[in-house]
Amino acid sequence: RMQSSQPHIWAAGDVAGIHLFTFSAWEQGEAAGWNATSGETRRLDYGILPRATFCDPEVGSVGLTEGQARERGFPVKTGRWEFARLPRAIIGGETEGFVKVVADADTGRILGGHVIGAEASTLVHEIAMAMKCGLTAAECGRMLHAYPTLSEGVRWAFQEAV
Template sequence: LVSIGRKFNVDEIGLEELGIEKNPNASIKTNQSMQTNIPNIYAIGDVAGKWLLAYTASAEGTVAAANCAGQKTEINYAGVPNAIFTTPEVGSVGLREKQAEERGLNVRTGQFLFRVLGKAQAENEIEGLVKVVADADSDKVLGVHIVGAHATELIHECALAVRLELTVTELGNAFHAHPVMSEAILEAVHDVHGLSIHNPKQL
């Protein structure tokens, strides 16, 4: 696998003639309303150089269209999930432990292995884990990272938690059906405070 990156395709589309400003990496400079320095011209998606994802581009398009129609709205990138469709899958949202520490936060983490889940055993998908990164002072969920089967689906509950700035306690109080793969999230959340009764390291 060779990854060579992407280049913004903004050459010869008239940006210079219109006086539209670009970022140092050649993407089009926009504000949070997706507006360029020319008030009635907007840019979204890869050419705007933000997240370079289809689903963020769609959200940016909605924001741009609303502003074109006279509404006043801004894009909010809080809780954007990352999904990697490999085997095993990877789902991630928010800060990693090292990133949180580099910001000077007092970090606490919780983990849970898939192999303990009844649903994972039934589906023979026991290789995987969930890691929760939390602020020990505020109890807020800072990030969640999942490797294993269905990780790209499981991450969305966590993305909502990060976007809404839920605490570990609030997320841990959410009901989860049994047996389901998302119980791994619940157990990892409980493990932040050492309350995961199904976590092998607690036995």
């Protein structure tokens, strides 16, 4: 809700102490403004919060890791696809890295995904959107992707998780 302990004070960003990322602060600010002025309540869904680290290679992540999923009692199936197997990565000379997805082995529900490599900060959003829309690993693995693209690695990782 972004409301402080005082009913007339709203907070967002670092002062709120929740997910200290620029993009989440932006969403918190919008929610705080909406909630303070509209009389309605907008809640943010932190369960699907893509994260990116801009290093070389880039790192993108969303949801649970394989270890976290197992700790929470999920039966886990993972899929992994190496950038070295992607024609686009080979053409661009960016073969370092991989895409990994974590799914519930019983339902196919996507629990998380992780990308290390070129454009990881962008590619992770395909996994986040699939999670938000409630798609299964099998459904995502059947989605056609343009060729040659780095995003094919996301598709192939989903297929490996089925």
